[in-house]
Amino acid sequence: MTSTPTTTGDPAAQGPPDASPARDRAGPGRAWRVLVYVSGRLLTAAVSLVAVVVAGFFLFRVLPGDPVRAMTEGREVTAEQREELRRQFGLDQSLWQQFLDYCAGLARFDLGTSFQYREPVADLILERLGPTVLLAGTGTVVAALLGLFLGTRAGWRPGGRADRVHTAVALFLWSVPTFWLGLLLIVVLASGRGFVPGLFPTGGMVSPGVSGALDTVLDTAWHMVLPVATMVAVIYAQYLMIMRSSLMDEKGADYLTTARAKGLRDGLVRRRHAVPNALLPTVTLVFLNLGQVVSGVILVETVFSWPGLGQLFYSGLRVPDLGLVQGLFVVFAASVILMNLLADLVYPLLDPRVRP
Amino acid sequence: MSAPTGRGSRPDPGPERATTPVPAPPRPTALAWRRRRAALAAFARSYARHRAGLVGLAVLLAISVLALAAPLFVDEAGLSITRAPGDPYEPPSWRHPLGTDNFGRSVLDLVVWGARVSLTVGFLATFVSVALGTVIGITAGHFASSGGLAGRAVSTVLMRITDWFLVLPTLVLAVALAAVLPRGVGTIVLAIGLTVWPPTARLVRAQTLAVEARPYVERARALGGGHAHVMVWHVLPNVTPVVLAQTTLLVATSIIAESTLSFLGMGDPATVSWGGVLEAARNAGAISAGIWWYMIPPGLAIAVVALSFTLCGRAVESVLNPRLREAR
Numbered sequence: 001m002t003s004t005p006t007t008t009g010d011p012a013a014q015g016p017p018d019a020s021p022a023r024d025r026a027g028p029g030r031a032w033r034v035l036v037y038v039s040g041r042l043l044t045a046a047v048s049l050v051a052v053v054v055a056g057f058f059l060f061r062v063l064p065g066d067p068v069r070a071m072t073e074g075r076e077v078t079a080e081q082r083e084e085l086r087r088q089f090g091l092d093q094s095l096w097q098q099f100l101d102y103c104a105g106l107a108r109f110d111l112g113t114s115f116q117y118r119e120p121v122a123d124l125i126l127e128r129l130g131p132t133v134l135l136a137g138t139g140t141v142v143a144a145l146l147g148l149f150l151g152t153r154a155g156w157r158p159g160g161r162a163d164r165v166h167t168a169v170a171l172f173l174w175s176v177p178t179f180w181l182g183l184l185l186i187v188v189l190a191s192g193r194g195f196v197p198g199l200f201p202t203g204g205m206v207s208p209g210v211s212g213a214l215d216t217v218l219d220t221a222w223h224m225v226l227p228v229a230t231m232v233a234v235i236y237a238q239y240l241m242i243m244r245s246s247l248m249d250e251k252g253a254d255y256l257t258t259a260r261a262k263g264l265r266d267g268l269v270r271r272r273h274a275v276p277n278a279l280l281p282t283v284t285l286v287f288l289n290l291g292q293v294v295s296g297v298i299l300v301e302t303v304f305s306w307p308g309l310g311q312l313f314y315s316g317l318r319v320p321d322l323g324l325v326q327g328l329f330v331v332f333a334a335s336v337i338l339m340n341l342l343a344d345l346v347y348p349l350l351d352p353r354v355r356p
Numbered sequence: 357m358s359a360p361t362g363r364g365s366r367p368d369p370g371p372e373r374a375t376t377p378v379p380a381p382p383r384p385t386a387l388a389w390r391r392r393r394a395a396l397a398a399f400a401r402s403y404a405r406h407r408a409g410l411v412g413l414a415v416l417l418a419i420s421v422l423a424l425a426a427p428l429f430v431d432e433a434g435l436s437i438t439r440a441p442g443d444p445y446e447p448p449s450w451r452h453p454l455g456t457d458n459f460g461r462s463v464l465d466l467v468v469w470g471a472r473v474s475l476t477v478g479f480l481a482t483f484v485s486v487a488l489g490t491v492i493g494i495t496a497g498h499f500a501s502s503g504g505l506a507g508r509a510v511s512t513v514l515m516r517i518t519d520w521f522l523v524l525p526t527l528v529l530a531v532a533l534a535a536v537l538p539r540g541v542g543t544i545v546l547a548i549g550l551t552v553w554p555p556t557a558r559l560v561r562a563q564t565l566a567v568e569a570r571p572y573v574e575r576a577r578a579l580g581g582g583h584a585h586v587m588v589w590h591v592l593p594n595v596t597p598v599v600l601a602q603t604t605l606l607v608a609t610s611i612i613a614e615s616t617l618s619f620l621g622m623g624d625p626a627t628v629s630w631g632g633v634l635e636a637a638r639n640a641g642a643i644s645a646g647i648w649w650y651m652i653p654p655g656l657a658i659a660v661v662a663l664s665f666t667l668c669g670r671a672v673e674s675v676l677n678p679r680l681r682e683a684r
Contacts, residue, residue, distance in 0.1 A: 048520050059532055171670075175608060175662035177615050180634060180655035183643050187651065191644060202644070288523065295527030299616065313528070317620060320535060332528045340523055 038345065045341040049334055056330040057102050060322055061095065085115065111327035116319045121327035124312060131205055132308030136297045138224065139231035144286055146232060147239025148279070154240065155247030155278070156270055167244070170237035178296055182230040182303035190226060200226050203305035227304045231296050235289070242285045247278040280351040287343035290336050402675045409671020412664035419661060423471035430465045448649050455649035457633075458640040466633050467653045473629035474658070477544055478611035484549025485610070486556055486603050492518060493560025494595060498587050500561075501568045502577070515561065522554035530613060534622035541624055548613045556602050560595050567594045597676045604669035608662040615658050630654040 093101075105112065111121035150170070154163040173181075190202040201207065201223050210219045250256070251274065259269045301310030309328060316324035348355045382390070403409055448455045454463040496514040499507035521529075533547040567573065573590050581590070611630075617623060618631025625632070633654040637643070642650040 044516070047516070048523070051520055052524075060536055171666055172659070172663055175612070175666055176659045177612050177619070177631075177634075177655060179616065179619050180651075180658065183634075183638065183651060184655070187643055187648060291523055291525040294525035295616075298527060299619075302620070313531075314620065317531060317535060317622070322535075325532065325535060329528055329532050333524050336523055336525060 037348070041341060041344045045337055048337045052330060052333040052337065053103065053106060056326055056333070057099055059329070060326050061098065106330070111330065112323040114316070114321055114324040114327075116315065116321040116324065121324055124324065125309060125327065125331055128307060128309050128312050130308075131306060132297060132301070132310060134220075135224065135227055135231070135301065135306055135308060136293055139228050139235070139297070139300075140286075140290075140293050142228060143232040143236040144239050147236040148243045148282065150236075151240040151243025151282075152247060152270070152275055152278075155244035155251075156274070158244075158248055163244070166240060170240045173233045174237035176234065178230060178234045178299040179303050181233055182226070182300055185226050185230060186303070203303075205307050227300045227306055230303070231293075231300050235292060235296055238289055238292070239282070239286065242282050243278065246281050247274060250274050250278045253277075280353075283350060284343055284347055287340055290339050294332050294336060399675060403671055406671035406674065408667045412667030412671070415660060415664040416668065419471060419664075420475065422468060423475055426468050426472055430468055432469070454653050455647075457636065457650050458642070463633075463650055463653055466628055467630070467657055470628045470630045470633055470654060471657065471661075473541065473627050474611055474614055474631070475661070477541060477548070477614045477629065478607045478661075480545045481548035481552070481610040481614070482603055482606045484545060485551075485553035485606060486599060488549065489553035489556025489602075490560050490592075490595065490599055492553070493557040494564050494587050494591055496557070497561040497564025498568065498583065498591060501565060502586075503583065514557075518554045518557045518561075521551070522558070524551075526551045526613070527616065530617060531620060531622060534617055539622075539624050541627060544614055544617055544623060547617065547622070548610050552606060552609055552613065556599070556606065559598055559602055563595045563598045564591050567591050601669055601673040601676060604665055604672055608665035608669070611658060611665070612662050615654075630658050 102112075109122050111125070113119070114121050114124055117124055147170075150166045154166040157163060186202050190200045203223075205223050206216060206219050207223075210216055253274075256269060256274055259273045264272075297308070298310035298313055300306065301308045302314040305311060309331070313325065313328045313332075315321070316328065452462040452464065454467065457463055457466065492514055496511045496518070498511075500511040503510070530547040530551045533550060534543055537543040537546065568586075568591065573586060576586055576590055614623075614629065615631030615634065618629055619635045619638070621635060623629060623632045623635065631654075634651065637647070637650045637654075640650075
């Protein structure tokens with residue numbers, strides 16, 4: 001492609017000398033291609049969203065068996081309560097009427113009412129959104145940075161000591177169930193039993209009685225240590241493996257030989273030449289893995305009683321609160337799809353090779 | 357490990373090839389078998405060079421034997437809450453090497469017995485998802501290169517569906533499925549199987565495209581082989597190695613997923629599985645009470661089994677993919 005590894009400038013600055021024949025046609029043709037690309041992505045995302053909405057509806061209605069019976073199985077529920085539930089979900093109406101009501105509600109951001117909290121699901125979700133974004137965001141950023149850093153170390157000398165150690169540790173942590181690791185951390189570092197004093201809180205987000213902006217921030221950070229550590233431990237392995245293999249792909253490239261022939265030190269060749277190119281494919285995969293971040297955050301919040309969407313989801317499952325679970329299903333899926341759309345739209349700006 | 361590399365899945369060359377007069381002594385079937393044996397031996401030899409893969413395989417064999425033989429040394433009656441052999445929360449002792457739970461059941465017995473359900477669910481869910489992924493992947497790959505406009509449309513739609521499932525949060529979908537279906541082991545298998553197949557489908561599709569570009573597929577088509585013939589007799593056997601590596605890795609995912617679903621309360625309370633034991637431990641307050649012998653063994657068992665499957669899968673992958681082999 002080019003001998004300069006960091007061609008991440010703006011599209012207009014792309015020099016004609018190394019442009020491939022297909023890219024020679026600048027001007028309107030290019031604008032047209034960008035338009036086609038963007039609208040294609042938007043269309044795909046829209047179809048995916050519609051599929052999520054439809055799946056969110058039919059999954060909880062049409063599957064074999066009575067959803068209300070499945071929800072109340074093994075619980076003491078009277079026939080009246082069952083009827084009440086049925087009426088609440090509109091299950092006494094025709095399926096199409098229900099579907100239309102549901103879609104009309106979604107258009108107004110009305111996700112129905114929670115059976116358990118007796119509040120609109122949308123309000124509950126908005127209330128709990130902040131803590132989840134904080135936890136998932138911090139976890140993803142730390143995990144991505146750690147994974148990319150260690151993956152660079154491992155992939156630069158495949159088979160070396162660093163590679164073997166980092167890969168082994170990452171694989172082991174990846175094999176550990178998230179929730180169990182969280183429980184283990186609570187027992188060892190938070191419960192105050194055994195040899196280690198209770199260094200960290202066992203759960204929650206802020207201790208009761210803490211006031212003042214700075215104190216709240218510090219206390220929240222203190223509460224976040226174990227949840228974030230749990231999330232990072234389980235998800236960083238994927239980033240590490242992706243970065244490692246991506247760097248190994250770059251290793252044979254000619255521009256690295258050129259850089260070495262210029263007499264650059266090994267560290268410089270890695271940092272300035274190989275890593276920026278290896279990072280590019282990794283970015284998409286970081287976004288593709290967001291679904292797993294959502295899975296991780298649900299478990300971590302459940303274990304650490306973090307007052308976010310994941311805990312809400314768990315509490316909805318326990319009751320079970322069908323309206324809440326359904327609303328969260330749609331919200332989780334939709335947010336992942338939107339983030340992927342964002343990645344698709346941003347990626348060509350980062351990587352000239354895939355520019356339309 | 358060695359059985360699925362092709363014996364049952366390869367077609368017998370069949371009578372039509374046998375009718376061609378071949379003067380050379382080795383019959384085609386015999387030749388094919390000799391080649392298969394040689395390939396298998398080569399596979400075993402290169403697999404044996406992966407120390408981590410061998411360790412994983414040994415651990416898995418040991419655990420599988422233990423799980424199969426569990427009825428010989430674990431009294432199933434002792435696993436019922438009412439007829440528990442010990443007192444609640446006995447610390448580890450000679451009688452109960454891993455202590456007892458809140459009902460007085462031996463934790464060691466629970467973990468050994470739990471291996472049966474956890475491994476069964478892991479294998480069945482993997483089977484469901486691999487079957488689904490292979491069928492969808494081969495169909496999408498085959499019709500992407502042949503089958504005209506309608507075929508390409510089918511292929512595109514299948515891949516869109518795959519991408520949709522790939523992006524969705526697996527756990528949320530699996531939990532939603534498990535929540536609306538009746539409780540039971542079958543539901544867990546289905547919930548996991550229906551959510552973890554997309555990576556397999558993508559992988560199989562890519563491999564199918566590579567296989568279909570080879571001349572012998574063109575020859576088969578020229579001789580009048582239909583879609584089904586090409587997909588089953590020519591593509592499937594060549595996709596099998598990739599699927600095998602993916603299968604081994606998927607079992608690890610499925611076992612972790614089973615424990616996660618059980619932990620979230622989606623499991624069948626009547627069966628003993630590793631995730632179920634952990635959920636019971638948490639509900640009984642073993643975490644805050646510091647009953648480590650109730651909580652650590654099941655989780656460690658999950659981690660060890662998942663890690664072993666991952667090590668085996670990576671070894672198989674690197675044997676089959678020369679690019680990875682040199683970089684090991």
